[in-house]
Amino acid sequence: MIIAQQKPLEEIKGLLANYQRVLIAGCGTCVTVCFAGGEKEVGILASSLRMAFQVDGDPKDIREATVQRQCEWEYIEAIAEQVQQADVVLSLACGIGVQTMAERFRGKRLLPGLNTAFLGYPVEQGVWKENCAACGNCVLDKTGGICPIARCSKSLLNGPCGGSHDGKCEISDDVECAWDQIYQRLKELGLLDNMLEIMPPKDWSTGRAGGPKRIVREDLRPLSMGAGEHLSMGADEQGSEGSTLAPL
Amino acid sequence: MNSGEFEPEIVAYACHYCAYAAADLAGVMRLSYPPNVKIIKLPCTGKLDVLYVLKSFEQGADGVFVAG
Known part of the structure; x- marks a missing residue:
């Protein structure tokens, strides 16, 4: 929420x-x-x-x-x-x-x-935690259900970094290291091999870097032309080449 | 109430099971309490809400008394 x-x-x-x-x-x-x-x-x-x-x-x-x-x-x-x-x-x-x-x-x-x-959820009464950055390109399948974009201070895709110590982040002892948590979670799931997979640089254009986002679902529009489903990006969603992210 | 002397208006939120019962008993015993204390019965003081307190002050109470 x-x-x-x-x-x-x-x-x-x-x-x-x-x-x-x-x-x-x-x-x-x-x-x-x-x-x-x-x-x-x-x-x-x-x-x-x-x-x-x-x-x-x-x-x-x-x-x-x-x-x-x-x-x-x-x-x-x-x-x-x-x-x-x-x-x-x-x-x-x-x-x-x-x-x-x-x-x-x-x-x-x-x-x-x-x-x-x-964007987050209540972890206990009176405490809320951010856990989604709405980056538009979810990687939770690779990270055991813990978001490195929202939970890692550097939004690293391949962590942990050298600032991780005793499960904490270098920015503060109050901040848990997301990549330490991801490691522990993958271990519990028997999926530690995931840690060996190097994630390539992320396409940040699906997030804030791509400008204001917009989704158009032709199948839900009142005067649908039957074009299927589109996830479009940018203020001018009909325009530039990169504007249509994932035509399905 | 003495004229010219400040007499605070107090709203008392009293628990049905204890404080309100005590006030009721005081009434049965013909004991009197100041008329500037207005008692409101709650089923339990756990029912007290910050809004009740704020509304009391907003409507002119000088103090709020919670008994339970």
Whole structure:
């Protein structure tokens, strides 16, 4: 899921300083599960802000609304009226939700209340770990299900490096060495031979280096021409030679 | 309440099984407690939520008392 953290209250107060009617919009999916922007966090933040502005002698009309997902048109339609009534919307969704809302409600000021951090999962209560970098070319089959792109500080494809010591990474003793973990996992699986396989340089164009990504599935489009499935890259997905990554 | 003297408004969240029962017993015994303490019964203080506390302050409470 997408992991996010709420911005500091003072920063949020600064964002809202020049507005009177504020709608705080929560999201019921990833940021609810990571306790950053769900219905409950919306309530707590709204209550805190009402009191904070009241104490500052600048009371504001702060309202609350939460949708199932802010990253889909169908869901955000449910709060269209509340959005229109507000001077500003503080979205407690991830960056995707904020942008979807900003696109749908053009002309309305949309502000982010969260800092979107990474793609990961909760390893224990109150602890989340990044474990996918959305690189667009998964190598988990070779690494025993541990991602060296997200978990290795250097995103090495052939590790460990010389900075690995006692299972820890050289950047901090709090960071585990992903390649040490991969080694241990492959050993458990009886697949240590995988370590001998040298992975060639990765095609990073499927990740951030390739520019904004876009997937087009012709079979799912309303007016499908029956062209099958395409994973296209780049802003101009119909254009340059490298734009179609994996026609199937 | 004495006029001119600050008397805090207190919201007391009390557990059904202990603190609220004690307050109930105090009532049966005809004991009085200050009128500026407002008791709200919870099935258990484990039900207390940060939102309850915030809402209490937001609506004018000077203090929140949790008993359980």
